[in-house]
Amino acid sequence: xxxxxxxxxxxxxxxxxxxxxxxxxxxxxxxxxxxxxxxxxxxxxxxxxxxxxxxxxxxxxxxxxxxxxxxxxxxxxxxxxxxxxxxxxxxxxxxxxxxxxxxxxxxxxxxxxxxxxxxxxxxxxxxxxxxxxxxxxxxxxxxxxxxxxxxxxxxxxxxxxxxxxxxxxxxxxxxxxxxxxxxxxxxxxxxxxxxxxxxxxxxxxxxxxxxxxxxxxxxxxxxxxxxxxxxxxxxxxxxxxxxxxxxxxxxxxxxxxxxxxxxxxxxxxxxxxxxxxxxxxxxxxxxxxxxxxxxxxxxxxxxxxxxxxxxxxxxxxxxxxxxxxxxxxxx
Numbered sequence: 001x002x003x004x005x006x007x008x009x010x011x012x013x014x015x016x017x018x019x020x021x022x023x024x025x026x027x028x029x030x031x032x033x034x035x036x037x038x039x040x041x042x043x044x045x046x047x048x049x050x051x052x053x054x055x056x057x058x059x060x061x062x063x064x065x066x067x068x069x070x071x072x073x074x075x076x077x078x079x080x081x082x083x084x085x086x087x088x089x090x091x092x093x094x095x096x097x098x099x100x101x102x103x104x105x106x107x108x109x110x111x112x113x114x115x116x117x118x119x120x121x122x123x124x125x126x127x128x129x130x131x132x133x134x135x136x137x138x139x140x141x142x143x144x145x146x147x148x149x150x151x152x153x154x155x156x157x158x159x160x161x162x163x164x165x166x167x168x169x170x171x172x173x174x175x176x177x178x179x180x181x182x183x184x185x186x187x188x189x190x191x192x193x194x195x196x197x198x199x200x201x202x203x204x205x206x207x208x209x210x211x212x213x214x215x216x217x218x219x220x221x222x223x224x225x226x227x228x229x230x231x232x233x234x235x236x237x238x239x240x241x242x243x244x245x246x247x248x249x250x251x252x253x254x255x256x257x258x259x260x261x262x263x264x265x266x267x268x269x270x271x272x273x274x275x276x277x278x279x280x281x282x283x284x285x286x287x288x289x290x291x292x293x294x295x296x297x298x299x300x301x302x303x304x305x306x307x308x309x310x311x312x313x314x315x316x317x318x319x320x321x322x323x324x325x326x327x328x329x330x331x
Contacts, residue, residue: 031191034143040189043144046323047151081110117220118174119153121146121162122209123188124227127195131256133268135320138254142226143188144323145252149224150185154178158222163209164188165227167195171212206231210239219246226252228259229303237310244311251307253316255300260318262293270296 035043083096086106099107123146129139146162153160161174162184172184206227213223223243229251243249258270262283269278270292283289300316307314 029193031193033189033191034137034140035147035189039144040147040185043147043323044151047148048155050148050152050155083107083109116157116159116176117222118217119149119158119160119222119224120174120213120217121150121160121184122165122213122223122225122227123162124165124206124225125192126165126203126205128228128230129254130192130194132319133256133258137192138228138256138319139192141317141319141321141323142252142254145254145317146188146224146226147185148323150181150188153222160184162188163212165205165209169205169209169212203231207233207236207239210236210243214239214243217243217247221247223247223249224252225250226254228254229307232303232306237306240307240312241310248313249311250313251315253300253303253307253314254319255316256319259296260300262289262296 083099084107086095086108090108094109096107096109099105123142125139125142129137129142131138132140150160150162159174159176160181162172162181164170164172164184164187166187170187172181172187175181217223240249258268262268262270262281265283267280267282270281279292281288281292304314304316
């Protein structure tokens with residue numbers, strides 16, 4: 001039997017192929033959710049016990065109960081708007097019969113539609129946010145704060161909507177019930193594995209999301225943006241200024257400790273302050289360390305000044321800070 005090589009028959013080959021195809025070529029890594037169920041419960045409790053902050057005091061209209069915000073759209077609500085000529089399709093219940101008796105023409109009473117106030121949360125989960133040197137990733141801190149403000153807005157009876165910047169932009173329409181915005185919560189808490197190399201670059205997702213908010217939202221919303229603003233452009237600032245003229249806009253600037261103060265020694269990979277590229281830095285090289293520290297500090301100060309100059313409520317949040325400290329600050 002020497003030299004004999006066994007060959008499986010056709011039927012057996014097909015079984016082997018199916019088994020081979022069903023086996024993963026590489027070991028699948030399961031990344032945990034950013035927020036556990038236990039942490040989610042703690043966030044709900046923290047939001048329920050929250051006292052008013054500067055953000056609440058700076059809202060254009062205080063919305064604590066249903067129906068306190070009037071929309072500019074004339075509907076059959078409770079606040080009288082105007083009387084106009086009847087048009088085909090108008091509800092005959094709102095015909096002004098007294099005006100008809102005097103003029104002989106049909107007129108309709110119109111009213112402002114009462115709407116619940118809306119809170120919109122823009123959460124950045126892109127590559128530069130999936131970075132962290134102490135305690136947690138920047139995106140994990142952003143998710144914690146986003147959920148805290150979501151639960152707080154729910155307590156104040158806001159309709160809640162959101163945009164999440166991930167591999168793609170994800171738009172969640174404003175909803176009123178907790179079951180309706182559960183998909184938004186699940187997306188916020190979901191895991192954040194590293195992006196493939198080809199996706200690990202800055203893009204125009206942030207710019208597009210701001211423009212979408214500007215185009216779609218009726219005036220008077222609360223907009224909370226959680227990001228590292230690493231690719232903030234002049235065009236974005238113009239859009240933010242326009243949004244701030246019609247809404248209350250709050251920016252929570254998430255920063256890793258290394259992005260504020262470089263370590264005294266050691267080799268690190270840090271994010272370039274001008275884009276989201278990674279820089280290899282040896283802190284033992286004092287001249288190079290000083291150069292990058294100045295660039296990092298300058299960029300952080302620039303972002304803060306630019307946002308404040310465009311009427312955006314600003315707060316810088318360290319990604320290693322415990323949530324209760326961040327949540328109970330002035331903003």
